[in-house]
Amino acid sequence: MTDHAWFHSINPVILHLWGSFSVRWYGLSYLAGFVLGFLILRTLARRRLTPLPADRALDALMLLVFGVVLGGRLGYVLVYRRELLWSFDHHLPYWGALKIHEGGMASHGGMVGVVVAAYLISRGFRQPDGLRTGRAPFLHALDLTAFIAPPGLLLGRLANFINGELLGKIVAQPGQPAPWWSVRFPQELTSKHAPPLTDPQSDALADLIATHQRAGQPAAEALDAILARAARAARGDHAIIEQLRPLVSARHPSQLYQAFAEGVVLFAVLALLWLTPRRPGTLAAAFLITYGIGRILTEFWRLPDAHLAQQTIAGLSRGQWLSAAMILAGLALIPVIRRQNLPAMGGLLRPAPLPADPSR
Structure with missing residues (x-):
């Protein structure tokens, strides 16, 4: 039989600078995700779907950038690679925990950082006269961050594919023919997932x-x-x-499965839900539930991280258990939304009137 699998030969490095520093698709994907997030956020502000002033969209984005990067990296180190905490060498930035340019971000940790950033955004931004502008309910700030997140998640998974990391399960052993949709990742030869x-x-x-x-x-x-x-x-x-x-070996391109679930499907669900005004927190709850379901399903075609001492717990990966917790958090948020009983906000087709700014 003829082997129809695609051989992964994408260079993760776009431009080599000096030493171990290079411009990589991984970093560029994060930059592109932040730019798209800014454009979406500014468009929502200009259309008055949010109390956030359009001229403060960049300030809000910077809070989200710090939340995603710090939360994502810290989550990766603490949950998946604790040995990086005591890994030091003679190359900048010297400490393994800071070597983000080599890859290694946890989406669940990034989401925790986003929640903190959303709280800061909800407090508004201080003006020269000392007053704050753009105050909004915390649940609405969570909705904003949920709505702009899927494009970044999509690009991040595509970067995982380019890097040849987070490998999928094997569909054909080395030397055996494989279907056209499978991918041969030579990076497996240097990983603990090599068959x-x-x-x-x-x-x-x-x-x-x-x-x-x-x-x-x-x-x-x-x-x-x-x-x-x-x-x-x-x-x-x-x-x-x-x-x-x-x-x-030939494998499932699980990174692409997750890019579709966490990017395309998730954004479509949120956009359809927000065509009409919704109570603050509705999008955040839908995000947690939809992302969690998609992540649990797609992880069945993805291998657990090889460096973990215990790769599965009761048959599920660590990522699946964290995603199950996200689903529970989304379900728990629903009664909170009802109890808060805040006026509906947003609405892509029929924007609801914005509430009065309490700072004015």
Whole structure:
């Protein structure tokens, strides 16, 4: 049978700067997500769907940026990679916990940071005269952050795909034919998710490494150089791909599944829900429930993080349990929304009148 799987050969580095610093698709995806979030937020403000003044949209976004980055990185380190807390080397920024440019963000941690940022946004922004403008119910601020989040989540998952990280489950072992929708990620060869190779395949990999290995160079470093060559195949070096193809398994592109669920589906649900004015907190609850369901479902095609000592608990990954907690939080928010009984706000088709600014 013919192998129809696509071989992943996307270079995660756009431009190398100096040392270990480069412009990467991963960082660019976050930047693009923040820009899109700003544009959406400013549009909502200009259409008077929110008390947030349009000229304060950038200030609100900066709070969200700090919330996402700090919460996302802290969540990743504390939940998935605690060893980074005591990992130090001689390369900037020296501390492993600060090496965001190498990847490693937890979406659940980022959401906690967003909640803190939403609280600060709800308090309004101080004017030169000492008064605050743009005060809004905390639940409405949560709605705003929920509505602008899906584009960033979509781009973040696409960056995961480009990086060849958060691998999906295997659909065909190395050397076996695979369906057209599957992807062969050579990055698995340097991960703990690499499947066992047959003796001939192991010999072929050892020969490939020996061919490209410099005198005194560790085998792992030589393999990294080989994978870097594969990532440059788009510029004409395809021979290395044909050597690697029979040594790499074919997998579900789970990053793309999650990009669709957390980006496209989630944004569609929120947009449809907000076509008419809703009580503050409605979008936030819908976000928690929809994201949680989508994450739990798509994680069945994704492998748990290999560096975790206990990868599953009662058959579910850590991400699935955190997502289940999000669903419960969304359900718990519904009676809070009813009890608050705040006037409906927003409405993409028929915006509701804004409440009077209490600072004026």
